[in-house]
Amino acid sequence: MTNRASLWINENTSPPERGVHFRCPGCNETHGIKYEPTGWGFNGDLEKPTFTPSVLVRSGHYAGGASAETGKCHCNFEERTGQKTDYKCSICHSFVTDGRIQFLSDCTHALAGQTVDLPPWDETK
Numbered sequence: 001m002t003n004r005a006s007l008w009i010n011e012n013t014s015p016p017e018r019g020v021h022f023r024c025p026g027c028n029e030t031h032g033i034k035y036e037p038t039g040w041g042f043n044g045d046l047e048k049p050t051f052t053p054s055v056l057v058r059s060g061h062y063a064g065g066a067s068a069e070t071g072k073c074h075c076n077f078e079e080r081t082g083q084k085t086d087y088k089c090s091i092c093h094s095f096v097t098d099g100r101i102q103f104l105s106d107c108t109h110a111l112a113g114q115t116v117d118l119p120p121w122d123e124t125k
């Protein structure tokens with residue numbers, strides 16, 4: 001039987017804090033949330049998780065801070081310096097319900113506005 005769990009429970013945080021991580025098919029990255037003792041609501045189901053409320057991940061200038069104020073950001077590093085970078089600033093805003101991830105329209109990635117299955121947790125990543 002294959003392991004279909006789409007979450008990884010992080011047991012390494014100091015108790016009583018507990019968090020889960022999942023692979024985001026929109027960002028091709030790992031997102032993590034905390035659910036104990038404060039944080040998101042989590043139904044405890046590793047295969048068909050539900051989190052409440054929505055998960056919002058902002059990076060780079062979307063997250064505010066110095067790069068938003070100065071306009072010197074990772075995403076225009078190449079323009080500014082002529083050196084290569086793969087970094088892109090992004091917004092990922094989703095509802096995870098019953099093992100499916102619904103991306104809201106404010107996401108900057110290609111799955112904005114779509115609902116897809118959460119992929120199985122990939123041990124190699």
Ligand SMILES: [Zn+2]
Nearest residue numbers: 024026027092
């Ligand atoms: Zn994402």
Ligand SMILES: [Zn+2]
Nearest residue numbers: 061073075089
């Ligand atoms: Zn940026």
